[in-house]
Amino acid sequence: MTEAILQHPRFITLEGGEGVGKSTALSAARDALQQSGREVLLTREPGGTPVAERIRILLLENRAARSDDEPLAPETELLLMFAARAQHVREVIRPALQRGAFVICDRFSDSSYAYQGAGRGLDPDWIADLEYRAVGLRPSLTLLLDLDVREGRARTRGRDLWPDRIESERDDFFERVRENFLRRAAAEPERFRVVDAAKPLHNVAHMVSALVLEWMDSRGR
Ligand code: T5A
Numbered sequence: 034m035t036e037a038i039l040q041h042p043r044f045i046t047l048e049g050g051e052g053v054g055k056s057t058a059l060s061a062a063r064d065a066l067q068q069s070g071r072e073v074l075l076t077r078e079p080g081g082t083p084v085a086e087r088i089r090i091l092l093l094e095n096r097a098a099r100s101d102d103e104p105l106a107p108e109t110e111l112l113l114m115f116a117a118r119a120q121h122v123r124e125v126i127r128p129a130l131q132r133g134a135f136v137i138c139d140r141f142s143d144s145s146y147a148y149q150g151a152g153r154g155l156d157p158d159w160i161a162d163l164e165y166r167a168v169g170l171r172p173s174l175t176l177l178l179d180l181d182v183r184e185g186r187a188r189t190r191g192r193d194l195w196p197d198r199i200e201s202e203r204d205d206f207f208e209r210v211r212e213n214f215l216r217r218a219a220a221e222p223e224r225f226r227v228v229d230a231a232k233p234l235h236n237v238a239h240m241v242s243a244l245v246l247e248w249m250d251s252r253g254r
Contacts, residue, residue: 037169038170040224041170041171042252043071043134043135043173044126044135044136044138044171045062045066045138045172045174046137046141046176047139047140047178048141048147048175048178048214050180050207050214051207052180052185053178053180054180055139055140057234058176058238060238061239062137062176062245063075063137065246066245068249069135069249071134072129072132072133072135073134073137074125075139076125077138077139077140078138078140078141079093079118079140080121081117082121082125084124085120085124088113088116088117091105092198093199094197095198095201105198108155110149110153111149112163114144114149115164115167115168116167118141118142118145122169122170126138126170127170138172142171143175143177143217146160147214147217148199150213151209152202152209174224174245174248175218175224175226176225176228176244176245177225179227179229182204184231185207228241
């Protein structure tokens, strides 16, 4: 069934656990792609459209401290991720690809397999079905920034005063997320490039830039 998903040649995603340094990597990837002379659109998930950004708030706001609120069920979390993604793909990503732009998205469906699948224990076949029915689009290049879980969490702790709802999960949750990302990368080596995110920021940026340029060369730019 998943064969029918379009793997778009100008669609690129960035993936990884918490605090891996996607912000710097995004800028480096954008700068490299701009050498093609084409428009480059940067966007993110969950979010990327006004409606999807409202869903993002529902997904990430940390309401644990409020006794009047209810926890988000894992199934609700997955469906909201895909509700935001369906909107994002139709309103922003597909139109940009259709007008000839490159699109770089900070997280996409791989995050749902890693966080809601491996992290929350939801059935990956259900996720694949949602990917097929609600999204129908897959990147041609995915840069996976890989980092030790504790190191990544130490970085975000230094940055965030209030961790969001998902950031507040325990280390074993993020270990499953990391392991799933690496397994997916090993299963699809033609799509994934794994970047060692433990290196200093400028090295990570350099590696991302080199990988994007190499990928562009391999497809004749
Ligand atoms: N999610 C998302 C799901 O569960 N399922 C899904 O389907 C999708 C799409 C999104 C959350 O939603 C989850 C995953 C996430 O938990 P978010 O706020 O967008 O929430 O969270 P992240 O995507 O994780 O973004 P972060 O901003 O937290 O992480 P980044 O972008 O990787 O980190 P960045 O670049 O801000 O860097 C973090 C800190 O580390 C430092 C930076 O300066 C910064 O302070 N840093 C480094 N320090 C030293 N050396 C380096 N190499 C460094 N790189 C960065």
